[in-house]
Structure formats: structure tokens, C-alpha cells
Amino acid sequence: MLQSWTPPRDYRNRPVVILGAGVLGRRIGCIWASAGFDVRLRDPSNQQREDGLAYIRENVASYAKETGDRIGTAHAFEKMEEALADAWLVIEAVPEKIQLKIDTFAQLEMQAPNDCILASNSSSYRSSEMLGKVSESAKKRILNMHYYMPPQCMVVELMTDGHTEEGIFPFMVERCKEGNTLPFIAGKESTGFIFNRLWAAVKRETLSILAEGVSVPEEIDTLWTEMFVKGRSTPCKMMDQVGLDTVAFIESHYVQERGISSENTVDYLNENYIKHGKLGNKSSQGGLYAPVKSQTTDGPEKPPIIVLDLGLSAVLPTMTSGSVLELSRDGEQMKTLVENQSLPDGVAVDPHTGKIFWTNMGIPGKTDGSVVSFDRQENITKELLPKGSINTPKQLALDTVANKIYFCDREGLAVYRCNFDGSQLEKIVQAGNSNNPKEAADARNWCVGITVAPKLGKFYWTQKGPSKSGQGRIFCANILLPADQSLDSRTDVECMVDGLPEPIDLEVDEESCMLYWTDRGEIPYGNSLNRLQLDKSGSELGIPSGNTHKVLTHHFNEAIGLKLDTKNNTIYVTDLGGKIYRCDLNGNNKSVLYSDEFRAFTGIALF
Template sequence: MTPWKLPSTAGRSVGILGAGVLGRRIGACWASAGYQVHIRDPDPRQTNAALQYITSELWRYKPIVDPNTISVRGFQNMEHAVEDSWLVIECVPEKLNMKIDLFAELENITRPDAILASNSSSYKSREMTAMVKPETAQRMLNTHYMVPPTIRIVELMTSGSTRPEIFPFLLNHFRASGMMPVIAHKESTGFILNRVWAAIKRECLMVLAEGVASPQELDAVWTEMFIENGSPPCTLMDSVGLDTVSLIEKHYIQERGLQDRGVLPFLQKYIDEGRLGAKSSKGGLYPPNHTVKTANQEQASYDNLHVPSLYFLDIGWNNDPDDVGFYRKGRIFVGSADGRSPLKVIAHHLPMPDGIALSQKAGKIFWTNMGTPGQNDGSIMSCNLDGTGARVIIPPGAVHTPKQLSVDQENEVLYFSDREGMRVFRCGVDGSNLQTLVRAGDWRKGIDDPTLWCVGITVSAREGKFYWTQKGPPRGAKGRIYRASIEMPQGFGASNRPDVEVVFDHLPEPVDLAMDEEGSALYWTDRGELPNGNTLNRAALNPDGSFSKHQVLARNLHEAIGLAIDKKNRYIYATDLGGAVYRFNMDGSGKQTIYEDQGAFAGIALLEQAVPSSSL
């Protein structure tokens, strides 16, 4: 048998299995030091989100290489992801059988010198060697990351038979990737820090389960006593996820023969209700969005694990109107919803872009271009999440002045409004099967009646309806919001369908629309005059399909346009032509300015940094 040698890293990748919160952060650590990174997840939404995270957030990791030279690739096929890897790190759910099967598969598809690591925080890698050969177990170990980039600690622990030369070899490479590695001197469930934290966490849960204190009271006294800057225990558990906390607790109880004094049933109640913590739209121990902080708020290590990326459009109006090509200076910006990432332009020289939407499943951005004012040259385009692969899917002239865009994620269908074209359309995500759903007027006979201009649009799958705005003239209070069925009534067409219904009228100038997660409320921006214009608005949808009287949630925007709802963290984002991106609580309170003074902003869309996990 050929003696085993430490692997060469030249031309080989670091393979990461699992593209969730920690998987993508581990990938960013290695990429920041110039290592090739392969991230594998069976869900393309996860890999797309991970690749976007690494691209947009790499600055946080203080890269020692040019960010434009990093090599990070996403995979769904495991063999292709790790076939050339010198190091493979699994970040799959904390289920031992899954990890045992995974390492058995890795034994067959990786090179025989590849080092195989587990990021598990509760299982020893010894427990994962049940189905591998003894020589494979000798190149297995734990490499448990905390939460980079803020906490750079990574704990290394033997499988019980890990080759000793692997540890100094990995220490050098971990340090090169910006980490602070520490080696556990012997096998220990929970390693070093997590073992201490496990005891503290368990007692905190018992205090809660027994009703001795509320999460807020417990965190308050803990903060006063022990923390000057960091995350108190209940906030920390919410950030990690209560389902993960429960799995780890079960393992500790089983291994150590501990008596469960009500902790697991206490956690199970939250899990059964879907209250998993910061990754859930229902929250956890705290309400949703508790750990999502903006740049001007104090942030701790576990905050903003689930903060989305913001994609929004600069219409180009801040450029010199006398400049040649004035109407082709629109841009797509990418930033983070906490406002801490520098804005990045991923597309430019666009002819007055207005509406934007994302498909995380397809890994695509879609946007509308209004084109040159007064000309029938609007278009719709798409590109990859990083701005590459731009293509026209609805060519100029097929639509007049397309505005807001909405994606039916389940059926991969685009809906959009055509302002001066006085129509509402839908088509496939590739532009195929373009259909006119509503025709409010005929632009060829004149476009001078703004009451017929279709602007905003959103889709309510729960109702089987789509909504759109017809904004009306400035200062006219003739704006309306309509709805109709997704399915065209048999025997009717876009000009005479009988199911068109006015749900709100006499509005200043309603623009973009959005539905909340449950489809129980409609939100819109209004560009009109104060007091009811330049506002953010909401109306509750009643069980009988009627709406309650609409509320003005926030005022004093500067020609409000774009609108997007973070349905998981429970925030509203809005843009205005004055050049600001705002964040609001769902009731309109807590207004924060995220970005400003870098353009005249129109449509906005969100990309989640963490989506529901898939089994590997």
C-alpha cells in the first residue's frame, strides 16, 4: 500500500457541503485567502444565495487577494463538487445517520489523500466513521467554526485516529484563511467553547421552561452582569435556530444520561408552531427581526445572519440631462439590508430601468426598461444574480413603457404593467408566451389619459388574483388599485373581461404594490402630493375578500416608488426618486435610511441569504 502523504493544495479546491448560514461563511473565509472553493447544496436556491453572499460580503473578511480574482463555484452534484478537493468540510444538519452516510460516500468519490472534516458542534468525528475504512478514519477530524467573520475561532478535534501530521498542516492553512485555530487536546463532546456554553444554555432554558423569567428579563440581567458587547443567550439561540438547539440538546441528553427537566418539550412547542428563531417569519424566543440590525444600530456577533441582499435600480436621472445618452444611464445596485455593504453596480447603461424582481430558484434577476420617453421602445431583460449573462427577454417595441415586475415563483411566470401602453402582461421567465391580461386603453390612439396608465403589480396566489395600479394625473386624486383573476374568464379578452374590480380609488398617485406573506394585507407606495401622497400605505384583506380602510403607514418620502417586503424578518423596504432606500417595521414605524444620495431609485427586490434547508 502506498504510504499516505499530506495533500497538495495546488490547483485543488476546498469543498463545502451545505450552503447554509455557516457553509457560505466558511466558503468566504477560504475564498478571501485565494483558495478555490466549491460549495455544494442540492437546492439551487441555497447555492445561488451562497455565491451571492460571498461575492457581496467578501469585504467583511478582509481579503488578502483581489476580490475580482476569487474562484467560487456552486454545485448540486456532490461528486463533481469534491472530486478534486484537498479538504472537504461538511455542514449538513446535526443528524448522525446523515453524517455517517455522507462520509461513507465521500470515501468513494474523493481523492485518497483528501482531508475530510465535520463542522459538527455536538458530534465527535469518531461517531461518523462507522461505515468507512480505518485508513479513511485516519484523515477525518472535526473542524468546528464559530461565526466568521466576526468570531474567527475554529476548533480542531481528532477522530480518535486522525494522523498527527494533519493538525500542524491545517493550522497553517486555517491561519492563512484568517481564522484563529485551536486544537482540543482530547475528544470531547461539544469541544471547548460549546461545552461551556451547553451548560449555560441548558440552565437558561430551564429558567424559561419553569416560568422563572421571560426571555427579555433573562437577557437583561445577563447583559448587565456579563456582557459589554456581544449576544445574550436567548438572542443567540434564536440566531442559531431553535430546531438546531433542540437537536443538539437531545444528543447531550442521550450521551450523558441526563434528565430532561422540560427543556425538550419547551423547545418542541416553538418548533411545532414554526417559531424557529431568526430564520423564521414567526420568530422564536423573540419576535421576528430581533437580530437584524442596520448600520447605525449596535450589532453583535450573531446579528444579521439572516439579513437579505438588496437589489435596486437607479433610473439615471441624477446624470446631466444635456449629456448624450442621458436616457441610457440606469444602473442596478446591490447592497445589504443592514446598509453596511458598499454598494456595487452589477449592470449599467440601462434605458431608464424601473421594475425589478428576482427568482432565487432560477438564480436570475429580471427588470423592466422604460426606454426613451414618448417612444414605444420599452423592454424586459434578465441576468444572473452577479450581473453576468444579461439578455433581452421581451424586445423593444413589444411593450411600451414597462414598470413594476412581479414573479410567480412557484410557476416561474412574470407579471408586469405597461404604463403608457395601458396594459398588464405576463410571460414565462424566458419571455415566452407573452399574454395581455388587461387592456385599459389603446396607446396608438393617444396616451394622454394618465388614469389609464398601468404602473404597479403584485400577485396573490392565495386568492388566485393579481393587483395593479392605474396612477392618474398629478394632484388629481384619481389613482386606483384594481384586481382580477389570474385565469382569464372563458370567452373574454383583455379589453372586456368582467372580473376587473376596483378595490381603491381617489388615491393621489399609487405606484408599486406588494402582498405580505400570508396574502392578508396589500401594501403600496404613493408618489402623489402630501398629505396622502409620498407615502407608504397598507390595507388589510378581510376573509370575505373585501378590504378594510387603508392606512398611511409612513409619510414624507421624496417621490416614493419601489417597494419590497422582507417576509421572514418582517420589514418593509421602499425607495424614492430622491435617492434613498428606507426600512420600516411592518406597521410603518422605525424608519431607517439604509442608503442615500447615490442615484434616483426606482424598483427594489430582496434576495434571502438563508432559505429553508434541504437534506443532503
């Protein structure tokens, strides 16, 4: 019986060897050193060795910021045998000459330890083309391991040589993650890795467009940016959105016009998807992606979640790369409703019309924020309060009884409300003088979170204080301004809680008189979800100091958005780390519903 593959013995205390100290080789070495491994660069050129070590010394600390590990050592060698002594992993990054690579792997088999994993960084050649001088047993520990250009691109693709032990792949995936790289495994041996093949097709068609005079480089790049960078469209999800039957119809036209084979396009779709009723998003059978599952086995599918992506964690972030997203309640499917938004922050949905309302902060400190609505049925976006009306609008809440929008203006040091169409904008709280530089810079005056409780006759807001300062506060006031009082003289403003790390968003359950909020401050009380019991009038119960509120759960990554689903005993929370969480109303059973490190989530709402 064949024994299952086992990892190299004591690999954590053995070196990683990089053959070739050139531009890419030294970067690969820096990755492994940043993960705490001891690295050996082998290169016949003294200048390359010196330059390679200098690169690692100067850059490994910045790489290690992402890994959190101790920094490993780095040494350079001229002689192969000395470099290979006791190595557990060797990655060749020698010049792209096939005979040189064949000879290199023959030498590695003779001189490297018998349990050492042998990898090629080549993207031009399959590793199977390098096996001409190695034994059958050595072939089992050889693979392609292709890096792109770290630290700008931390992707690494792994691919078999046709004989590689299957157990090597999950083992190497975990080791790659330790170095903060994002590993992908090719399902089978291929000429060109996954991305290489994608890029080859894009490159080939781009050159054809230019050669035929259909477009120019500037137009092509602008279209690509709008559709795929800003729009976050991805190939497989886009085909599911279009419909696989439509994709096949379009491809059939190309097949006929260009005289190309239909085997890997139209025939593949027809055989594996279309004839089985798998047409994409419009089909209950799904398409390239599985269909959205219902939250229950016997009830109707629950309506989606609406969430805002700030846009600053995108691959190419800009001040207008924010978006309004729709997520299925099971967290399995996400789609973009509106894109190119300027730092969207707070969102709410009118349950009667289905309209979505949100704020765009704009550039903090400039009066270029806006309040926007989106009619999901008509696919119409409208600026209710255009740029120039307000400063930095933050969280947003709806009074669906009076058809009013409530929102905070952080740098404006104020709370506002207006009608659902944007008319009758009025300031209802002024926390400080925004024209006074000292008061404007005082984060204790910054209004951020907002919620409204029509049945209790009150609205609540947060003034967060400086970052993680313990000076955050929650206030409330009456929806109806007391008679004979004005904005400047109103006496009904009440500080509910003070001394909070950094309170952000708010929600109130009017039936149980419970006030909930997120806090992005320091642990143990920050980065948390919190709850305060109110009395029947919506004011604080007057519990003795120090026991005024309860931390329900914590360990978020810059907690921001909050939404209650009391009917289903659920709370949803978002954070700037790209996660959407849910837990029950007592903070128990916390789980991650959705995660994407390239997003920074802010507001959240439910239909």
C-alpha cells in the first residue's frame, strides 16, 4: 500500500532556497523571510547576490507588516551544494531557458534533501518539460510555483507536473498564506497558468481591435476601467448575469464569422449548462455559480440585504470607487446596484416603496457630500441633496411615518432631516460651530450615527469623539421641537451615555425599548456591539453609573454598520475589514455572513 505524503521534517527550522537573485527571485525571498523563514539566495553573480540581499534588508520589514511574523534571516551563496544543505523548499527563478531548467532539476535531485519540495517559478514552461533528467520518485515532489511581481501583486499559482503528490498542494497553500500571498491551484497541467491564459486572451483580442482600427488604446483602457475596475465585473459572474444561453448565442456568431472551433465555448456551455436548464441568475438551477439558496427549506426566499462599500479597499481605490451592493440573505451572492459613489456611508430602505436612500460623504472637510435615492424597480438614481448642500453626511435613518430622512453631518457638526424627495431640509441639532476651526476640529462635536423612533417620539445620534479616545457620547432629543424653542435654545437634548470608546451607528427596537450601537474604538469595550435598556419614554432607565449598557459581542475589525431584524432574532453588523456579520439579539451565535478583503463595508439595510 502506498503511504500518504508527509511534509518535510521540521520545515520551520530549515531554509527556503531561491535559485536566482534577480528582480523576481529577491522578491520571492523577501516574502519567505517576512514569514519568519530563513532564506538562502543562490546566484553565480556576485553583484546579483549583493543586490538581492540589499533588497531583502531594505524591504522585509514592510512585507512583515502584513504577516505579523518575526523576520527570518537572509544569506547569499555562490555554490549550489552549500545553498541546498538541509533545505525544505527550493524555488528556481533562473533564466527562461529550458535546457538550463532541465539541468537545474537534475542537480537538485542529486544535491537537495530527499524530502525537499522542488518548485519552478517559470510561467513559460510547464514543469513537466523540465523532468528529462530526474527519476520517477523525484517527479512527485516537483511543481510549478509562479509568482507575479510582489509586493504589488501577491498572487502565487501552483500547478502539478503531472506526477506531483496531491498532499503537497494543501500544504503549500497554507505556507503561502503565512507569507501573505494569495495562492491559487490550477486544476490540471496547462500551458500557461490561470491568469496567464486570461491575460493572453485579453491581450490577443486587444491587439486585434487595434489592428483592425476598431478603437484606440485610450478608449480600450477607459472602457476596461469603467466596466471591470470600477464596476467590479468579473468574467464568470458577468456571464451568469447576462445569461449563459445569451452568451452561447453571441459566441455562435463569432464561431461562424471567424471560422473557429466551438468545442470549448458554445459546445461546452450547451453540454454542461444550457441543456440542464442552468442559464445563470435568471434560472433556479443557477449557472456557472450555484443558485441562491433560500434561508428556509419550505418558505419563500428572504429579501436581500443592501450594503455599502466605501471603495477604499478596492484593488485600485479612488474617492469615487464606492458602491451600493445587494447581498442574498445566505451571503452567497453579491451584485452591484449602483457604482462610482463618493465614499458612501449610511443607507436605509423604505419598506413601502422599496426605494434605497444613502449618503455620500464626499471628501471630508469639503462641502461636497450628497444624499441619493435609488428606485430598484425602475433602475433610476437621483440626487436628493446634491453636492454643495451639506458637508460630510454620515449614517442615515428613515421616519416612514412622516416620510422624513434623518442623517448626521460629521464635519458640519449637525443633525439634519428632509422629506423623502429632498425638500424641506432643516437642521435639528447643532453640536458646535463648524466655522470655528477649534470647534470644527474637536471630534467630540462630530455627529455620526443616527436612528429615529417615531413611536417614542425621539431620535438618537452619536458624537464619536477622537479615534479610540473614550470620549464618545450618545444623545437623544424629541422629534417635535418644544414649543417656543429654536435650534440654538432647545432644552430637550439629553446625553444618554458618555465615556464610550468611539460609538458609530445606532438602531432602536421600539417594542422592547432597546437601543443598540456599534463602537469602533479599542477593546475591551470598543470594536463591539452594544445595547442599552430604555424606559417607556425612550430615555435612559437611570441605572447606576458603570452599568448603563451591555457589550453584546466584540472582535470586529472597525465596526460600522448596524441593522436589526427583530422578527428573525438577528442583528447584522458590518466593518471596514470587509466583513458582514450576524448574531442573535443577545449577541450570541456570531458568525461571518460574507467576507471580502477588497471591500470596506459601512452602512447596511434590509428590505
